[in-house]
């Protein structure tokens with residue numbers, strides 16, 4: 383008996399059929415058990431040239447937007463800050479970005495985590511040169527405090543555009559199972575070296591999809607190998623994470639001045655995230671919302 387064939391659950395039945403068709407059940411189990419999974423290139427149903435096209439599109443967009451020449455990514459040593467600028471809103475730069483965001487296998491797994499109504503929320507590249515900046519352990523499900531972790535609110539579907547062969551490549555590292563904590567990291571948990579939790583590095587070939595529940599704690603290591611690590615980061619979220627209104631430029635400054643509390647309730651937040659954060663003061667309070675329901 384196949385329960386999905388009864389048609390009793392219209393949202394999940396088609397997903398089960400897709401997961402079966404694409405041979406993805408193992409990845410669903412890993413997402414449930416560890417909060418992350420790596421789908422190898424061969425299972426993603428992409429053509430042979432896909433990764434190369436994606437990598438080239440990222441490099442070309444970075445060069446165009448930032449007015450620089452990167453050269454051969456296997457040996458290049460660009461300035462980390464320069465290549466990190468203007469990295470958002472990629473969809474309309476090249477059709478390969480649309481292919482990356484709408485890959486049917488990727489979407490089956492994203493919809494497993496965040497529902498059929500999941501939306502693409504953020505789209506950016508990470509180009510990491512040797513010695514580049516690293517992330518400390520964090521959750522991508524910003525704002526989900528303790529108590530909110532029984533479902534995935536967000537997920538990260540990152541395409542590896544270069545091989546992550548060893549820790550020298552500067553890979554992402556994860557705390558397996560941390561999605562069940564359902565909260566962001568606290569300051570004493572953030573350092574990869576000192577955290578009391580077990581971490582595992584993401585080792586996989588270019589073209590693989592690394593997919594994690596947004597709540598799964600992760601960081602990244604500095605790159606010590608020559609050349610660039612190149613990744614397309616795609617954040618999907620549940621539909622309710624979309625605000626009803628975007629208030630920016632909608633409310634007259636005079637009204638806000640007259641009613642100062644208005645400023646706060648309209649949201650002094652990071653989202654919608656545009657380009658390089660101009661107001662870094664907003665990052666710490668924003669991250670705290672993931673650790674305390676009263677933050």
Ligand SMILES: O=C(O)CCC(=O)C(=O)O
Pocket residue numbers: 508517522538540552553554555600601602603615
């Ligand atoms: O660069 C990495 O490996 C991790 C980046 C990260 O934190 C993210 O994509 O959410």
Ligand SMILES: [Fe+2]
Pocket residue numbers: 520521522600
């Ligand atoms: Fe992250």
